[in-house]
Amino acid sequence: MTAPVTAPVTGLSGAADAEGALRTLRRGLRLSPEFTAGLPVTLVLALLATAGRVVVPVAVQQTIDRGLGGDDGPDLAFVRLMVLACAGAVLLTAVCAYAMNVRLYRTSETGLTSLRVRAFRHVHDLSMLTQSGERRGALVSRVTGDVDQISQFMQYGGLMMIMATGQLVVATVLMAVYSWPLALLVWAAFVPLGFALRRFQRIISAAYTRVRERMGDLLAAVSESVVGAAVIRAYGAQERTARRVDAAVDGHKTAQTRAQATVALTFPTSELVAAVATAAVVVAGTLLGIGGHLSAGKLVAFLFLVTLFVSPMQTATEVLNDAQNAIAGWRRVLGVLDTEPDVADPGERGRTLPRGPIEVRFEDVGFAYPGGPPVLHDVNAVIAPRSRIAVVGETGSGKTTFAKLLTRLMDPVSGRILVDGVPLDEIRFSSLRERIVMVPQDGFLFDDALGANLRYGRPEASDDDVRRAVADLGLAGWLDGLPRGLDTPVGQRGESLSAGERQLVALVRAYLADPDLLVLDEATSAVDPATEIRIQRALERLTRGRTALSIAHRLSTAEAADEVIVFAAGRIVQRGPHAELAAVPGVYADLYASWTAQREL
Numbered sequence: 377m378t379a380p381v382t383a384p385v386t387g388l389s390g391a392a393d394a395e396g397a398l399r400t401l402r403r404g405l406r407l408s409p410e411f412t413a414g415l416p417v418t419l420v421l422a423l424l425a426t427a428g429r430v431v432v433p434v435a436v437q438q439t440i441d442r443g444l445g446g447d448d449g450p451d452l453a454f455v456r457l458m459v460l461a462c463a464g465a466v467l468l469t470a471v472c473a474y475a476m477n478v479r480l481y482r483t484s485e486t487g488l489t490s491l492r493v494r495a496f497r498h499v500h501d502l503s504m505l506t507q508s509g510e511r512r513g514a515l516v517s518r519v520t521g522d523v524d525q526i527s528q529f530m531q532y533g534g535l536m537m538i539m540a541t542g543q544l545v546v547a548t549v550l551m552a553v554y555s556w557p558l559a560l561l562v563w564a565a566f567v568p569l570g571f572a573l574r575r576f577q578r579i580i581s582a583a584y585t586r587v588r589e590r591m592g593d594l595l596a597a598v599s600e601s602v603v604g605a606a607v608i609r610a611y612g613a614q615e616r617t618a619r620r621v622d623a624a625v626d627g628h629k630t631a632q633t634r635a636q637a638t639v640a641l642t643f644p645t646s647e648l649v650a651a652v653a654t655a656a657v658v659v660a661g662t663l664l665g666i667g668g669h670l671s672a673g674k675l676v677a678f679l680f681l682v683t684l685f686v687s688p689m690q691t692a693t694e695v696l697n698d699a700q701n702a703i704a705g706w707r708r709v710l711g712v713l714d715t716e717p718d719v720a721d722p723g724e725r726g727r728t729l730p731r732g733p734i735e736v737r738f739e740d741v742g743f744a745y746p747g748g749p750p751v752l753h754d755v756n757a758v759i760a761p762r763s764r765i766a767v768v769g770e771t772g773s774g775k776t777t778f779a780k781l782l783t784r785l786m787d788p789v790s791g792r793i794l795v796d797g798v799p800l801d802e803i804r805f806s807s808l809r810e811r812i813v814m815v816p817q818d819g820f821l822f823d824d825a826l827g828a829n830l831r832y833g834r835p836e837a838s839d840d841d842v843r844r845a846v847a848d849l850g851l852a853g854w855l856d857g858l859p860r861g862l863d864t865p866v867g868q869r870g871e872s873l874s875a876g877e878r879q880l881v882a883l884v885r886a887y888l889a890d891p892d893l894l895v896l897d898e899a900t901s902a903v904d905p906a907t908e909i910r911i912q913r914a915l916e917r918l919t920r921g922r923t924a925l926s927i928a929h930r931l932s933t934a935e936a937a938d939e940v941i942v943f944a945a946g947r948i949v950q951r952g953p954h955a956e957l958a959a960v961p962g963v964y965a966d967l968y969a970s971w972t973a974q975r976e977l
């Protein structure tokens with residue numbers, strides 16, 4: 377078994393972390409041009425919707441000053457005109473706001489979908505090495521959670537930002553046109569609020585970071601307690617586990633309450649400032665009016681404008697938070713996309729291998745996991761077509777690493793590997809994956825019917841093809857014994873099947889995929905004798921006529937192989953048929969002796 381990774385061996389690109397918010401936004405938008413497609417029209421609609429809002433204060437001012445208080449007495453025709461203008465403006469605002477919303481949703485959903493797809497594909501392209509370095513959960517959260525944060529901003533925050541900025545600018549300009557001393561007064565009242573809100577926003581952002589951290593703890597505690605339920609029960613640790621989950625729930629609640637309390641503080645503060653500004657405008661405006669510098673209509677319109685000025689300030693905190701989260705999310709998604717796949721598919725430029733038995737050649741191959749010491753040294757080996765090879769060695773001697781290099785899950789640090797004389801990294805992935813199949817120790821089963829799991833490597837295979845494959849491997853008796861045959865549900869990760877049955881599924885899968893080179897990582901889990909015989913028979917038939925390399929944990933596999941390759945401390949130290957190797961003193965004879973002793977226990 378491969379040693380567990382205790383420290384991240386490699387991280388995803390951190391370059392994106394250092395870059396500024398604007399640069400991230402620019403790069404993000406360049407990468408997903410769908411977000412900005414048709415943006416000018418959306419902006420025009422936003423502008424129209426905003427402009428519609430200021431028509432009402434202007435119309436009110438005109439109605440009071442010209443329609444009612446004009447020099448020639450009330451002018452009802454003018455008042456009617458103003459009322460119509462107001463109605464038209466309200467209608468225009470509604471229609472434009474609707475059209476703008478729809479457009480924004482459409483473009484942002486298209487952009488997000490393609491971003492999600494791109495990030496997901498890229499995660500798949502990253503080698504197993506990068507994936508194990510970065511926690512897999514974190515990768516999933518980049519494709520889901522982080523993209524969702526971008527989505528929230530693009531659909532709500534972005535819109536509010538456009539509208540709020542427009543509203544702020546138009547209200548400011550109009551206020552200055554009506555009375556610049558009053559406009560200065562309003563700004564004087566709001567400048568400190570702007571600073572206060574910025575400060576609040578920083579506190580809120582920090583508080584929500586804490587909420588997210590506590591949420592991570594909570595998810596980890598809950599999922600561990602569910603996944604590890606059997607172990608928890610077996611050791612009677614329910615109480616301890618419940619306490620840990622309770623503490624995590626409590627921690628999340630406290631963080632969330634604190635964050636909400638800070639958010640709650642922003643609204644009354646801006647309400648207060650708005651009230652102070654309004655009062656100041658009323659007093660100063662009345663004085664200006666008495667002095668003949670301001671008409672009643674302008675004063676009333678001014679009060680409307682103060683309201684228009686306040687609401688963008690209030691939403692600013694929220695929007696800034698969204699924007700910050702979105703940029704952080706974008707940065708993390710870009711971090712994934714920036715990570716070069718270290719095992720690259722040569723694609724179109726690559727070569728396709730013709731079908732037929734495969735010859736493998738390792739030439740001076742060396743390998744080290746990133747940041748770690750060399751684990752394979754000067755590995756030279758030729759594996760003849762159709763030969764069945766057992767790879768044996770102490771735990772940690774490099775067997776799995778050797779197999780992963782052969783299947784190109786990673787590339788060697790030095791030397792090269794040739795398949796039928798072609799360097800492995802020049803072969804197209806499609807051809808490589810068709811011809812070389814690795815059967816892992818515990819092949820992953822998807823929560824689906826048995827049939828669907830069996831045909832995983834060849835989805836177009838019919839039920840008859842699958843049954844024939846099962847029969848070819850001598851497993852018809854097993855399939856017939858299952859109550860629902862191919863329709864048997866296997867449960868999550870195949871938990872409705874026994875460990876031995878899961879191995880059988882992996883073998884049928886590989887047989888259906890029909891590769892020319894099989895790399896088998898033999899399971900170590902013990903199975904009952906009847907299943908053991910089934911597995912042995914299936915393996916014998918599966919490997920017949922193909923080049924097959926098995927990481928052998930069972931003595932019988934080594935005995936049955938044409939040749940045994942023995943690894944010790946990352947080197948091939950012995951090679952030959954079992955009988956020959958067992959007869960001379962050495963690593964293999966020692967392994968064989970301990971196997972035999974174990975069998976006799």
Ligand SMILES: Nc1ncnc2c1ncn2[C@@H]1O[C@H](COP(=O)(O)OP(=O)(O)OP(=O)(O)O)[C@@H](O)[C@H]1O
Pocket residue numbers: 377378379380381385508745748751769770771772773774775776777778
């Ligand atoms: N992902 C990894 N990151 C860092 N080091 C690793 C990683 N996987 C394996 N190693 C190290 O590489 C060496 C060879 O490991 P490998 O898994 O190839 O051994 P093995 O012979 O297959 O062992 P086992 O029989 O236990 O599966 C070990 O020292 C191991 O600790």
